[in-house]
Amino acid sequence: MNDFELMRELHISGQGKILLLVMDGLGGLPMEAGGPTELEAAHTPNLDALAQDSICGLSVPVGPGITPGSGPGHLALFGYDPLRYEIGRGVLEACGIDFPLQKEDLAARGNFCTVDSEGRIVDRRAGRIPTEKGAELAAMLRQITLPGVEIFVEPVREYRFVLVIRGEGLVDDLTETDPQQLGVPPLPVKALSPQAEATATLVNEWIARARQILADQHPANMVLLRGLSKEPGLPQMGDIYGLRPAAIATYPMYRGVAKLVGMDVLPTGDSIEDEIATLKAHWEEYDFFYFHVKKIDSAGEDGDFARKVSIIEHVDRVLPEMLALKPAVVIVTGDHSTPARLKSHSWHPVPAMLWSSHCRPDEVSQFGERACMRGGLGTFPATDLLPLAMANALRLTKYGA
Amino acid sequence: MNDFELMRELHISGQGKILLLVMDGLGGLPMEAGGPTELEAAHTPNLDALAQDSICGLSVPVGPGITPGSGPGHLALFGYDPLRYEIGRGVLEACGIDFPLQKEDLAARGNFCTVDSEGRIVDRRAGRIPTEKGAELAAMLRQITLPGVEIFVEPVREYRFVLVIRGEGLVDDLTETDPQQLGVPPLPVKALSPQAEATATLVNEWIARARQILADQHPANMVLLRGLSKEPGLPQMGDIYGLRPAAIATYPMYRGVAKLVGMDVLPTGDSIEDEIATLKAHWEEYDFFYFHVKKIDSAGEDGDFARKVSIIEHVDRVLPEMLALKPAVVIVTGDHSTPARLKSHSWHPVPAMLWSSHCRPDEVSQFGERACMRGGLGTFPATDLLPLAMANALRLTKYGA
Numbered sequence: 089m090n091d092f093e094l095m096r097e098l099h100i101s102g103q104g105k106i107l108l109l110v111m112d113g114l115g116g117l118p119m120e121a122g123g124p125t126e127l128e129a130a131h132t133p134n135l136d137a138l139a140q141d142s143i144c145g146l147s148v149p150v151g152p153g154i155t156p157g158s159g160p161g162h163l164a165l166f167g168y169d170p171l172r173y174e175i176g177r178g179v180l181e182a183c184g185i186d187f188p189l190q191k192e193d194l195a196a197r198g199n200f201c202t203v204d205s206e207g208r209i210v211d212r213r214a215g216r217i218p219t220e221k222g223a224e225l226a227a228m229l230r231q232i233t234l235p236g237v238e239i240f241v242e243p244v245r246e247y248r249f250v251l252v253i254r255g256e257g258l259v260d261d262l263t264e265t266d267p268q269q270l271g272v273p274p275l276p277v278k279a280l281s282p283q284a285e286a287t288a289t290l291v292n293e294w295i296a297r298a299r300q301i302l303a304d305q306h307p308a309n310m311v312l313l314r315g316l317s318k319e320p321g322l323p324q325m326g327d328i329y330g331l332r333p334a335a336i337a338t339y340p341m342y343r344g345v346a347k348l349v350g351m352d353v354l355p356t357g358d359s360i361e362d363e364i365a366t367l368k369a370h371w372e373e374y375d376f377f378y379f380h381v382k383k384i385d386s387a388g389e390d391g392d393f394a395r396k397v398s399i400i401e402h403v404d405r406v407l408p409e410m411l412a413l414k415p416a417v418v419i420v421t422g423d424h425s426t427p428a429r430l431k432s433h434s435w436h437p438v439p440a441m442l443w444s445s446h447c448r449p450d451e452v453s454q455f456g457e458r459a460c461m462r463g464g465l466g467t468f469p470a471t472d473l474l475p476l477a478m479a480n481a482l483r484l485t486k487y488g489a
Numbered sequence: 490m491n492d493f494e495l496m497r498e499l500h501i502s503g504q505g506k507i508l509l510l511v512m513d514g515l516g517g518l519p520m521e522a523g524g525p526t527e528l529e530a531a532h533t534p535n536l537d538a539l540a541q542d543s544i545c546g547l548s549v550p551v552g553p554g555i556t557p558g559s560g561p562g563h564l565a566l567f568g569y570d571p572l573r574y575e576i577g578r579g580v581l582e583a584c585g586i587d588f589p590l591q592k593e594d595l596a597a598r599g600n601f602c603t604v605d606s607e608g609r610i611v612d613r614r615a616g617r618i619p620t621e622k623g624a625e626l627a628a629m630l631r632q633i634t635l636p637g638v639e640i641f642v643e644p645v646r647e648y649r650f651v652l653v654i655r656g657e658g659l660v661d662d663l664t665e666t667d668p669q670q671l672g673v674p675p676l677p678v679k680a681l682s683p684q685a686e687a688t689a690t691l692v693n694e695w696i697a698r699a700r701q702i703l704a705d706q707h708p709a710n711m712v713l714l715r716g717l718s719k720e721p722g723l724p725q726m727g728d729i730y731g732l733r734p735a736a737i738a739t740y741p742m743y744r745g746v747a748k749l750v751g752m753d754v755l756p757t758g759d760s761i762e763d764e765i766a767t768l769k770a771h772w773e774e775y776d777f778f779y780f781h782v783k784k785i786d787s788a789g790e791d792g793d794f795a796r797k798v799s800i801i802e803h804v805d806r807v808l809p810e811m812l813a814l815k816p817a818v819v820i821v822t823g824d825h826s827t828p829a830r831l832k833s834h835s836w837h838p839v840p841a842m843l844w845s846s847h848c849r850p851d852e853v854s855q856f857g858e859r860a861c862m863r864g865g866l867g868t869f870p871a872t873d874l875l876p877l878a879m880a881n882a883l884r885l886t887k888y889g890a
Contacts, residue, residue: 154495
C-alpha cells in the first residue's frame with residue numbers, strides 16, 4: 089500500500105485549514121566556518137516564536153545528497169514521491185504561463201539562442217533578449233504549420249518560450265536539442281523508442297522551419313528545445329486528501345506545479361503583500377493553501393547572503409498576518425536549500441516546522457538549520473509533511489481497529 | 490528508480506577527491522555501565538578537530554539489530570544495498586588472494602579441520618596449522634581431477650584455503666558442509682534447486698577425494714567448505730558514480746570486496762604507514778580512495794579494549810598526513826561495530842563523520858558514539874554516505890527542473 093492509498097482511505101472531512109508556507113530555497117550554509125547560515129543570521133522573532141510551539145526538523149526533498157529542481161522539491165512537499173512522479177520541463181513551463189494544456193499535447197521549453205554562420209551555438213540565451221523581443225519572435229514562429237497538428241508558440245520571459253504541439257498519437261520519449269555547451273550546433277531531436285519516431289521527425293521539421301524564419305534575426309537566430317513532455321496525469325490532491333487546495337505564487341513554474349496536482353491557482357500580484365491579500369480574500373473558500381515566496385531562492389542563486397537574510401526577515405514581519413487567519417496547521421519550510429555560498433540549489437536538508445495546537449512541541453526555540461537538527465521531526469523525508477499536516481488538522485481517521 | 494539509477498543519471502565530472510577512511514569494527518561499547526567506549530576512551534585530538542567541522546551521525550550498515558559481516562558492511566559503505574547485493578564467502582576469499590576468478594567459476598572457502606576416527610569434527614580449524622602447512626596440504630589436493638572441469642586449490646593463511654572449480658554450467662545454489670559444531674561429521678553439499686544437482690554431485694566427489702588424500706595427515710585430516718558461490722556481477726563504481734576508485738587495504742577480504750565493485754586495488758604493505766605511503770603515491774591518479782584499517786576490528790574480536798583504543802589513537806596520529814593531501818570530502822567511519830566487550834561484530838550503529846567545505850557542520854565536537862548520536866546525520870543508513878560524498882564533492886547535478 090503506498091502512502092496515497094492510505095491517505096485516500098483515511099481522510100475525513102474537517103474544519104481545520106492547513107497553511108503551507110514555502111520559502112523557496114530556504115536552507116543555507118555558513119559563509120565561513122563557524123558562521124551563521126542565512127536563516128540563522130536573520131532576525132526572525134515571529135518565526136522563532138512559532139518554532140517554540142512547533143515540532144521542527146530538517147526536510148529531505150528527494151534523498152541524501154540529491155539536489156532537487158523546483159518541480160521535485162515541490163512535489164515532495166505536496167506528498168508526492170518525486171522519484172515516482174516526474175513532470176517534464178516543457179509541461180511545467182506551459183502550465184506556468186497558464187497555457188491550457190490538453191492531455192495529449194506535447195510541450196517543450198524553448199530558448200532563443202545565437203548561432204554563428206556555421207550553425208554553432210555562441211550564446212545559449214541569445215544575450216537574454218528583452219521579454220518584448222521574445223514575444224515578437226514567438227509571434228513570427230506561429231506562421232509555421234505542419235500537417236495533422238496544431239502548433240502554439242508562447243513567450244515566457246526574456247529568451248524563453250513554450251512550444252506546444254497538439255495532435256493525435258504524439259509520444260514524448262525524445263531527446264533534447266540543447267547540447268548545454270557552446271561551439272557546437274544544436275542537436276537533432278532523437279526518438280528514444282520506435283513509437284516516438286514520427287514525433288521526432290515532426291519536431292525536427294518544426295526546428296528546421298524555425299531556423300529559416302529566424303535566420304536574419306540577431307542575436308536570437310535559432311532555438312533550443314528541452315524537456316519535450318506530455319502532461320503526467322498526476323493524482324489530484326483533492327482526491328488524495330479530500331482537501332480543497334489553493335495555490336498563491338507569483339512565479340509561473342510554481343503555479344504550474346500546483347495546477348498539475350489539482351490546486352486552484354489564485355490570481356495574485358508580484359509582492360508578498362499581494363500574496364497575503366490574496367490569502368485573506370480567499371481564506372474561507374479553501375482548506376489548504378500553498379503559499380510560495382520565490383525571492384529567497386533568487387537571492388541565494390545570486391550568492392547574495394544579505395539579500396537572502398533580508399527577504400527572510402520580510403517574511404517574518406508579515407507572518408503574524410497569516411497567523412491571524414487562524415489556520416489549524418502551519419508548515420514553514422522550503423522546497424530545497426539554496427545557500428548563497430553555493431549560488432545554486434543544493435542537497436542540504438531544509439529547515440521545517442509544523443505548528444498546530446495538537447503538535448507535540450520539541451525544545452527548538454529558534455528557526456534555523458542547527459536548531460532544527462535537534463528538532464522532534466529529526467531529518468525526515470519531505471513527503472512526510474502533508475500526512476502530518478492532515479493528522480494535525482484532525483483530517484485523518486484511525487488506521488485499523 | 491533505485492539509487493544507482495539516480496547516481497548514474499546525475500553524476501558529473503569534478504575535481505574533488507573523496508577519501509573514505511574505514512576503521513574496521515570502529516563502534517564499541519562501554520566495558521561497564523557509565524564507562525566510555527573504545528573510541529570515547531581514545532585520545533583523538535585530530536579526529537575531534539575534524540568532527541568539529543563535520544556533519545556527524547551513526548551509520549547503520551544493514552538494518553536495526555542486524556550484525557553485518559565484513560562483506561555487507563563494506564558494500565553498504567560503497568552505496569550498495571547489502572540486502573540486495575550479496576557476495577558469497579567463496580568469491581570473497583578468492584578475490585582476496587588475487588585469484589583471477591572468471592565469470593562462471595564456482596568458489597568455496599575451505600577450512601582444513603580435524604575429524605576423529607568416526608569422521609566427527611573435533612577441531613573446525615585443525616589447531617590453526619601454520620600457513621606453510623596449509624600451503625603444503627593445498628598442493629596435495631591439487632592432484633584431484635574431475636571430468637569436464639578445471640580445479641584450483643589455493644592456500645589463504647593458516648587453516649584456510651580456496652577451492653575454485655572452473656567449468657560450464659556450474660550452479661551455486663548449494664548448502665555448506667560446515668555444521669558449525671563439534672562432534673558431528675561434515676555435511677554433504679546439497680542442491681537447493683534441481684539445476685544445482687550436478688554441481689552438488691561434483692563438489693561431493695571432490696570432498697570424498699580430499700578426505701582420502703588427507704586421511705593420514707594430522708591434525709588437518711579433512712576439509713569443510715562454506716560459501717560456494719559465483720562472481721555476483723556487481724554494478725561497478727566507475728559506472729555508477731563516474732569515479733576512478735582505488736582501494737588501499739592490507740587484508741585479502743577487503744581487497745576482494747573492493748575489486749568486485751570495480752576499484753583498482755593498490756599494492757601496499759602491512760602497516761598503516763605503508764598504506765599512507767600508498768595513498769600519497771597514487772593520490773593524483775584516482776578520484777576516490779577506500780582506505781581500510783583492519784586491526785581495530787581484530788582487537789575488538791580479541792576483547793582487547795586497550796589495544797583497540799591504542800590502534801584508534803594510532804589512526805588519529807596519522808590522520809593529518811591524509812588531510813594534508815587536501816581531499817574535497819573525508820568520511821571517517823567503520824563497516825560495523827566490534828565492541829571489545831562482545832568480542833565480535835555487533836549490530837550497534839557506527840560513528841561516522843563527513844567533512845567537506847560544503848557540509849553543514851553540526852554541534853558535535855568529539856568523535857565518539859554518544860556525541861555522534863546528536864549529530865546532524867542522525868542515525869542513518871550507511872548507504873547514504875556515498876551519495877552524500879558525491880554531493881559534497883560537487884559531483885552530482887540537479888534532479889529535475
